[in-house]
Amino acid sequence: MFSIGELSKRTKVKVPTIRYYEEMGLLPEAERTAGNQRRYDTAGLERLSFIRHARDLGFSIEAISSLIELQDHPDRSCEAATDIAASQLADVRAKIKRLKTLEKELSRISKGCDGDGMSEDCYVLASLADHGLCDQEH
Amino acid sequence: MFSIGELSKRTKVKVPTIRYYEEMGLLPEAERTAGNQRRYDTAGLERLSFIRHARDLGFSIEAISSLIELQDHPDRSCEAATDIAASQLADVRAKIKRLKTLEKELSRISKGCDGDGMSEDCYVLASLADHGLCDQEH
DNA sequence: TCTTGAACCTCTAGCCACTAGAGATCGTAT
DNA sequence: ATACGATCTCTAGTGGCTAGAGGTTCAAGA
Ligand SMILES: [Zn+2]
Ligand SMILES: [Zn+2]
Ligand SMILES: [Zn+2]
Ligand SMILES: [Zn+2]
Numbered sequence: 369m370f371s372i373g374e375l376s377k378r379t380k381v382k383v384p385t386i387r388y389y390e391e392m393g394l395l396p397e398a399e400r401t402a403g404n405q406r407r408y409d410t411a412g413l414e415r416l417s418f419i420r421h422a423r424d425l426g427f428s429i430e431a432i433s434s435l436i437e438l439q440d441h442p443d444r445s446c447e448a449a450t451d452i453a454a455s456q457l458a459d460v461r462a463k464i465k466r467l468k469t470l471e472k473e474l475s476r477i478s479k480g481c482d483g484d485g486m487s488e489d490c491y492v493l494a495s496l497a498d499h500g501l502c503d504q505e506h
Numbered sequence: 507m508f509s510i511g512e513l514s515k516r517t518k519v520k521v522p523t524i525r526y527y528e529e530m531g532l533l534p535e536a537e538r539t540a541g542n543q544r545r546y547d548t549a550g551l552e553r554l555s556f557i558r559h560a561r562d563l564g565f566s567i568e569a570i571s572s573l574i575e576l577q578d579h580p581d582r583s584c585e586a587a588t589d590i591a592a593s594q595l596a597d598v599r600a601k602i603k604r605l606k607t608l609e610k611e612l613s614r615i616s617k618g619c620d621g622d623g624m625s626e627d628c629y630v631l632a633s634l635a636d637h638g639l640c641d642q643e644h
Numbered sequence: 645t646c647t648t649g650a651a652c653c654t655c656t657a658g659c660c661a662c663t664a665g666a667g668a669t670c671g672t673a674t
Numbered sequence: 675a676t677a678c679g680a681t682c683t684c685t686a687g688t689g690g691c692t693a694g695a696g697g698t699t700c701a702a703g704a
Binding site: 509510511521525541542543544 | 650651652653654
Binding site: 414417418421422424425426435438439441442443444445446447449450451452453454456457460461463464467468470471473474475477478481482483484485486487488489490492493496497498499506 | 552555556559560562563564573576577579580581582583584585587588589590591592594595598599601602605606608609611612613615616619620621622623624625626627628630631634635636637644
């Protein structure tokens with residue numbers, strides 16, 4: 369049994385974040401010492417590692433909730449889990465697509481001015497004022 | 507002179523968002539009718555279009571504030587503008603990089619299970635539980 | 645001119661996933 | 675016994691909006 373600080377060190381999840389996850393129902397309510405401090409065991413450590421890893425991969429708290437629910441019921445179909453993963457992948461791909469478009473425009477805009485003129489003649493400001501100068505929709 | 511609703515239609519920025527921008531100081535306080543309703547002219551339209559375009563390109567409210575400040579002083583050096591644009595471009599590139607890493611992991615994870623087994627044996631869940639199965643850091 | 649009803653006003657609260665800080669209590673090492 | 679770092683709860687703040695309540699104003703048609 370170890371403290372929340374120890375759990376925090378081992379998982380690299382900040383202490384207030386652990387408490388937040390508990391409040392959100394991702395972590396079960398921790399056992400407490402006589403003095404009301406949380407104590408954890410390896411089950412808590414594993415669950416928090418799962419959450420941390422899923423968060424690192426960009427899953428939302430809500431999605432992780434569903435995934436954990438599934439993990440707690442080994443006999444259920446895992447269809448929901450693959451759906452969630454597929455949808456997360458689709459999200460990430462959509463974000464990449466959008467960001468690549470932005471990257472193109474921003475790199476054109478950035479190249480357009482070397483910053484040693486006056487704002488009146490600045491291509492950066494002119495580009496922001498006029499989407500017509502953009503190559504694509506974004 | 508036109509109403510906030512008209513401005514909203516022309517810029518495709520929602521009415522509450524326009525009020526929010528005013529509150530944040532991105533838009534100057536609008537003129538009002540005798541009955542306290544906001545009225546705008548083409549200057550307001552242009553400024554809001556600038557903001558909208560910058561937001562579409564991912565600039566923060568704070569960054570846009572600085573850009574507008576610069577735009578209002580045509581005689582100042584535009585160095586700050588190019589700095590802001592360069593930093594925004596760097597942000598976008600960093601995000602793309604991270605998302606590409608995530609995409610690789612997620613696509614591996616997604617391919618690993620077709621969703622017709624039980625959660626006990628699900629590769630999606632196993633992957634989330636064990637970062638060791640990942641190809642890269644992320 | 646009067647009436648309707650859409651558009652407008654302000655204010656508060658909610659979203660997500662935390663993060664920061666205040667003020668009090670607990671645990672442990674000396 | 676004392677010190678002091680770690681923990682507790684609670685509230686509020688972050689960014690960039692969005693939603694809703696409850697009230698007022700504007701403009702068009704009768
Ligand atoms: Zn410039
Ligand atoms: Zn554009
Ligand atoms: Zn599966
Ligand atoms: Zn991993």
